Amino acid sequence: MPGGYIPRMRLADSFRSERFGAVRIHELQRVIELDSGLSAAAGSRIVPADALRAVESQMVIVVPCMNETRSVIEGVLSGIPHDCLIVLVSNSDRAPVDRYESEAQTVEQFCRLAGRSAITVHQRDPGVAGAFKAAGMPELIDDDGLVRAGKGEAMLIGMALAATTGRRYIGYVDADNYVPGSVHEYCKVYAAGLYLAESPYSMVRISWHSKPKLRDNRLFFSRKGRSSQITNEWLNRFLAEYSGFGTEVIATGNAGEHAMTLDLGLKLRLAGGFAVEPYEYMDLFEQFGGVLESTNADVMANSVPVLQIETRNPHFHDNKGEEHVQGMRMQALNVLYHSPVTLPAVKQAILEFMIEQGALGPGQEPPRERTYPPVGTLDLDLLYDALDAEALSFRQPDGLASTGLKPAPPIDRAAIPRRAA
Amino acid sequence: MPGGYIPRMRLADSFRSERFGAVRIHELQRVIELDSGLSAAAGSRIVPADALRAVESQMVIVVPCMNETRSVIEGVLSGIPHDCLIVLVSNSDRAPVDRYESEAQTVEQFCRLAGRSAITVHQRDPGVAGAFKAAGMPELIDDDGLVRAGKGEAMLIGMALAATTGRRYIGYVDADNYVPGSVHEYCKVYAAGLYLAESPYSMVRISWHSKPKLRDNRLFFSRKGRSSQITNEWLNRFLAEYSGFGTEVIATGNAGEHAMTLDLGLKLRLAGGFAVEPYEYMDLFEQFGGVLESTNADVMANSVPVLQIETRNPHFHDNKGEEHVQGMRMQALNVLYHSPVTLPAVKQAILEFMIEQGALGPGQEPPRERTYPPVGTLDLDLLYDALDAEALSFRQPDGLASTGLKPAPPIDRAAIPRRAA
Numbered sequence: 001m002p003g004g005y006i007p008r009m010r011l012a013d014s015f016r017s018e019r020f021g022a023v024r025i026h027e028l029q030r031v032i033e034l035d036s037g038l039s040a041a042a043g044s045r046i047v048p049a050d051a052l053r054a055v056e057s058q059m060v061i062v063v064p065c066m067n068e069t070r071s072v073i074e075g076v077l078s079g080i081p082h083d084c085l086i087v088l089v090s091n092s093d094r095a096p097v098d099r100y101e102s103e104a105q106t107v108e109q110f111c112r113l114a115g116r117s118a119i120t121v122h123q124r125d126p127g128v129a130g131a132f133k134a135a136g137m138p139e140l141i142d143d144d145g146l147v148r149a150g151k152g153e154a155m156l157i158g159m160a161l162a163a164t165t166g167r168r169y170i171g172y173v174d175a176d177n178y179v180p181g182s183v184h185e186y187c188k189v190y191a192a193g194l195y196l197a198e199s200p201y202s203m204v205r206i207s208w209h210s211k212p213k214l215r216d217n218r219l220f221f222s223r224k225g226r227s228s229q230i231t232n233e234w235l236n237r238f239l240a241e242y243s244g245f246g247t248e249v250i251a252t253g254n255a256g257e258h259a260m261t262l263d264l265g266l267k268l269r270l271a272g273g274f275a276v277e278p279y280e281y282m283d284l285f286e287q288f289g290g291v292l293e294s295t296n297a298d299v300m301a302n303s304v305p306v307l308q309i310e311t312r313n314p315h316f317h318d319n320k321g322e323e324h325v326q327g328m329r330m331q332a333l334n335v336l337y338h339s340p341v342t343l344p345a346v347k348q349a350i351l352e353f354m355i356e357q358g359a360l361g362p363g364q365e366p367p368r369e370r371t372y373p374p375v376g377t378l379d380l381d382l383l384y385d386a387l388d389a390e391a392l393s394f395r396q397p398d399g400l401a402s403t404g405l406k407p408a409p410p411i412d413r414a415a416i417p418r419r420a421a
Numbered sequence: 422m423p424g425g426y427i428p429r430m431r432l433a434d435s436f437r438s439e440r441f442g443a444v445r446i447h448e449l450q451r452v453i454e455l456d457s458g459l460s461a462a463a464g465s466r467i468v469p470a471d472a473l474r475a476v477e478s479q480m481v482i483v484v485p486c487m488n489e490t491r492s493v494i495e496g497v498l499s500g501i502p503h504d505c506l507i508v509l510v511s512n513s514d515r516a517p518v519d520r521y522e523s524e525a526q527t528v529e530q531f532c533r534l535a536g537r538s539a540i541t542v543h544q545r546d547p548g549v550a551g552a553f554k555a556a557g558m559p560e561l562i563d564d565d566g567l568v569r570a571g572k573g574e575a576m577l578i579g580m581a582l583a584a585t586t587g588r589r590y591i592g593y594v595d596a597d598n599y600v601p602g603s604v605h606e607y608c609k610v611y612a613a614g615l616y617l618a619e620s621p622y623s624m625v626r627i628s629w630h631s632k633p634k635l636r637d638n639r640l641f642f643s644r645k646g647r648s649s650q651i652t653n654e655w656l657n658r659f660l661a662e663y664s665g666f667g668t669e670v671i672a673t674g675n676a677g678e679h680a681m682t683l684d685l686g687l688k689l690r691l692a693g694g695f696a697v698e699p700y701e702y703m704d705l706f707e708q709f710g711g712v713l714e715s716t717n718a719d720v721m722a723n724s725v726p727v728l729q730i731e732t733r734n735p736h737f738h739d740n741k742g743e744e745h746v747q748g749m750r751m752q753a754l755n756v757l758y759h760s761p762v763t764l765p766a767v768k769q770a771i772l773e774f775m776i777e778q779g780a781l782g783p784g785q786e787p788p789r790e791r792t793y794p795p796v797g798t799l800d801l802d803l804l805y806d807a808l809d810a811e812a813l814s815f816r817q818p819d820g821l822a823s824t825g826l827k828p829a830p831p832i833d834r835a836a837i838p839r840r841a842a
Contacts (some may be wrong), residue, residue: 008502010535012534032498032499032531032534032535033499033503033535034500034502034601034602034605035502035503035605036503036535043534044534044535044536049470071631071642074628075733077456078452078453078454078455078733079458079733081455082431082454082456082457095655112463113433113453113464114431114453114454114457114465115465165723178633178642178735179602179734179735179737180455180602180606180733181455181600181601181602181603181606181734182600182602183453183456184456184602185601185602209496212599212737221492221599232790262776266559289647312496312499312500312602313600313601313602314599314737316600316601316633316735316737
């Protein structure tokens with residue numbers, strides 16, 4: 001094969017971006033071909049397979065999981081490219097039936113079949129709480145002495161585990177996805193985007209092509225998610241208030257599917273629960289927006305590209321109901337309202353909107369969402385030792401161990417990166 | 422990159438197969454990873470990317486299409502690997518709105534964006550009928566002087582066009598597919614299976630993992646299609662009557678998604694309408710089963726492997742309604758009933774079943790399905806010249822023509838293979 005590599009994903013060019021300090025938000029780009037050839041064509045860029053593979057072999061895919069069926073989980077795993085390391089963070093029921101045990105078995109069996117390794121852990125394992133406390137993040141623990149049950153907290157655990165592996169990239173994929181091919185596309189898009197971004201501090205966020213929904217016993221392919229629409233609108237209004245120009249550049253405020261360099265991820269302050277995804281934007285604006293003084297001279301000297309990519313596959317998952325959506329929507333507005341970089345006019349408009357929506361009574365303030373210190377402040381050595389010693393749910397299935405081939409444990413104790421100063 | 426290639430798809434091993442003359446039907450194999458690594462693992466086989474690519478660059482993907490929306494078609498196209506040649510055979514309405522024009526534009530635009538080429542044609546174009554008549558297949562023409570409107574006939578047109586390109590493989594992908602990632606997986610599975618089959622006369626048939634259906638306003642993931650279940654049951658009964666052993670080996674009797682070498686395809690007699698897919702099995706049994714005398718010494722000296730592969734993605738398409746399904750089911754039984762190789766006991770049981778189902782009155786015989794001579798008997802030179810001259814719907818968009826790069830027309834007039842003797 002000439003050149004020894006196979007070019008893979010074709011993305012439409014992104015010609016425009018909006019800057020906010022060091023943060024550079026790129027307009028939505030489309031995936032043109034899932035598997036492209038060598039041939040050039042106007043208006044598109046090809047990311048070669050060796051570039052994709054180089055990123056994948058440095059990427060951890062974190063799968064937050066709550067009470068999904070074995071077959072759905074198995075499908076999601078099958079879509080994650082081989083060289084990515086799988087980290088499953090479960091918040092599933094452990095009684096009356098221990099669903100986590102069944103999930104861990106599913107992962108272990110998949111690893112054996114596919115000859116790969118993974119990490120699984122349960123969010124509400126007392127040993128996990130102990131480890132994070134010991135490593136320096138007591139904020140994560142609730143009154144029961146366990147890690148809080150939110151999605152943001154699961155993502156934080158996943159990021160900390162990713163950091164112990166010494167890999168360079170992290171991506172998130174929700175477990176409630178019925179289409180393995182879309183999981184596959186997400187991961188490929190992460191790799192393509194992180195390669196194209198060309199900055200040690202970059203992020204890729206996914207906008208799915210469409211979302212099939214049931215309406216009157218027929219399928220309807222909705223282009224926009226219910227909460228995304230509102231979150232994006234307000235994030236764009238945030239930007240417009242600064243620039244004086246209306247914008248629609250942000251299309252991925254609630255993107256559950258997103259990836260970033262760990263160099264960036266370890267600096268981010270994650271929010272708890274469903275505030276986590278929109279808060280990533282706000283934290284970028286707060287830390288790297290140039291409005292507040294930044295403690296990250298290195299980041300400010302680089303730039304923080306945020307690539308937004310529209311995938312080809314529909315995002316086809318379980319319907320979590322209206323309550324969940326209303327919750328997500330309001331959590332996004334809460335973080336926007338309380339951000340020190342949100343301008344007063346936008347704050348006022350948010351208040352009015354929330355009252356109008358019935359989410360707030362007159363005179364009430366939006367609640368504050370919980371946010372955590374950057375994962376980079378954790379003592380990873382201590383975290384790993386405590387997990388290894390105390391967290392009974394902490395597993396590292398190694399599908400190569402039984403083959404007689406060289407085993408590939410996901411975490412090398414001796415190589416855990418030292419805490420950033 | 423060591424070795425200069427990237428291994429790609431991991432399939433479970435198939436340990437068992439059933440023989441019927443030269444036909445060797447392999448037990449269903451599962452896709453384990455959509456994108457696998459180098460590492461070996463027990464019980465699975467990896468098909469390297471350069472092997473996949475070598476097959477893809479020799480493969481034509483035929484998309485039979487009837488009144489699908491632009492966005493669905495565009496999604497299907499985006500999932501077809503770059504090196505495969507796309508052939509769209511449309512039977513869409515041309516009035517009051519000319520839907521074919523819109524489809525042809527969609528294909529043309531996609532080709533431009535992706536820098537690739539394609540062929541599109543309308544099944545009911547009078548010029549197409551004229552060309553097939555001239556090339557030696559008047560059987561295809563109905564009383565209106567047009568090619569009959571069935572799916573089998575669309576597939577036959579696609580196969581004839583594939584043959585003019587000189588490529589070696591043909592695969593079919595239905596246009597009514599909402600998941601581009603599943604189209605992508607089908608094509609990769611075709612390539613992997615045709616590579617593994619190691620015979621110039623081989624076929625790969627797909628069994629989708631599950632099929633999402635609406636039931637009481639919720640989604641239900643059915644493992645088996647309604648008509649597939651019955652078709653497979655009777656095909657297996659056909660085999661069991663010969664061997665004396667019950668079997669469930671056939672799992673893909675109605676597989677719309679399937680591929681084969683053109684060396685095999687050009688020898689097959691295709692059936693009209695929805696009888697086409699189950700009849701492929703029956704024609705293999707008739708021509709290469711060793712029961713009737715075979716005129717194909719070369720095929721009999723080789724073998725005809727039929728690989729059946731279960732994909733990871735759900736098959737998510739439009740619901741065509743109960744009438745369509747009942748029609749498909751009965752067409753399969755019609756071909757089985759009338760086959761000269763079906764043993765009398767099975768014929769009798771089919772009759773009783775059809776009467777019991779209300780598909781036949783007592784004393785009635787199942788209707789005969791229409792079957793056509795092999796595409797290999799056509800004069801392809803004549804076919805091409807007549808299409809080129811007379812078929813106004815016949816298009817060959819070339820996405821490289823406008824780039825200043827070397828254009829790549831799908832069909833090279835001078836290289837059209839000569840008719841087999």
